[in-house]
Amino acid sequence: MKVLIIEDDAAIATNLYDYLESNAYQVDIASxxxxxxxLATTQHWDAILLDLSLPGMDGLTICRKLREEAHRDTPVLMLTAKDTLEDKLHGFRQGADDYLVKPFSLKEVGARLAALIKRYNGQVTQAELRCADVRFDLATLTVERAGRPxxxxxxxxYLLRILMQSPNRVFGRAELETQIWGEQLPDSDTLRAHxxxxxxxxxxxxxxxxxDTVHGLGYRLAVSDANTP
Known part of the structure; x- marks a missing residue:
């Protein structure tokens, strides 16, 4: 999943980046x-974390332009120190999907972000992926095989989640590299190593x-039975 952080506070942006990357998100930052x-209008994102007080253009303006001019419905979670009801209502009127007041817990950011992405993708009821004897809990990002962690x-x-979401489908190397690393593609052997x-x-x-390694094409998760709610 790709998440864009628009935040000018370097410490907050770094904390968010480190936390989300450790939870298998692909993350980029705009300061x-x-x-x-x-970045929000020229690339695909599964969600955007948007600060309100930004140099050059405030978050409300960004959100409004994203909705009204670019016609993008990417989920937006606003992060701000403004905590009045009117501030929140104004944010929602400009197109925000959720609102979180600073200081916030990284775990709460993660939970709200996951909920927004699931709802946006029509996966609100999807709690886990199962292929053969492999179970991937999407809420806790834990994996088990035959009951063992x-x-x-x-x-x-992230690689496993992509493969499990479309079992038996062959994913090309370039497609996997783009989904996992975005435009900053890794060395040629990095995907093979993963x-x-x-x-x-x-x-x-x-x-x-x-x-399975499908020579000349890429990789697939080969299973005879799969349960992907």
Whole structure:
């Protein structure tokens, strides 16, 4: 999932970036209003974290332009120190989907963000992915295979989620690289290394390898039964 943070406070932006990346999000940061609006309207995002007080262009203006001029319905979670009811109502009138007052808990940001993305994607009732004996809890970002916990780094979690959401579908290498790393594509061997790490984790106790390498094309999660609510 791709999230854009539009926030001029470097400490807040860094904390949000580190927290979301550790939870398998692909994240980018804009430190001023003009840059934020440009990124918000020229790239695809699953959600935007938007500060109200920004240099160059305030968050309310960005949100209004995003809705009325760019016609984008990307979920927007506004982050602000303004906590009056009128401030919140004004934010909603400009197109915000949710509102969080500073200082905030990173866990609450994560929970609200996940809820917005699920609702936007029509997945409000989707709690987990299941393929063969692999279970991926989407709320806690934990993975189990045959009941045992599987520890994975963030990028491998994201890779597994992509594969499990469309079991048996062949994903091209370029498609996977773009979904996981965006425009800052990694070295040619980076994806292969992540697939290797994912394979090792899923087969650590001698289980069969579910990840197929389709030579000349890419990778797929090969299963005969899958439950993807």
């Amino acid at each position: 001023n209003g003009a840059m934020g609006l440009h 599987v520890k994975l780094p963030p990028k491998c979690l 697939v290797y790490t994912l394979r090792r984790a899923l087969t650590a106790h001698g289980e069969n390898d579910l990840i």
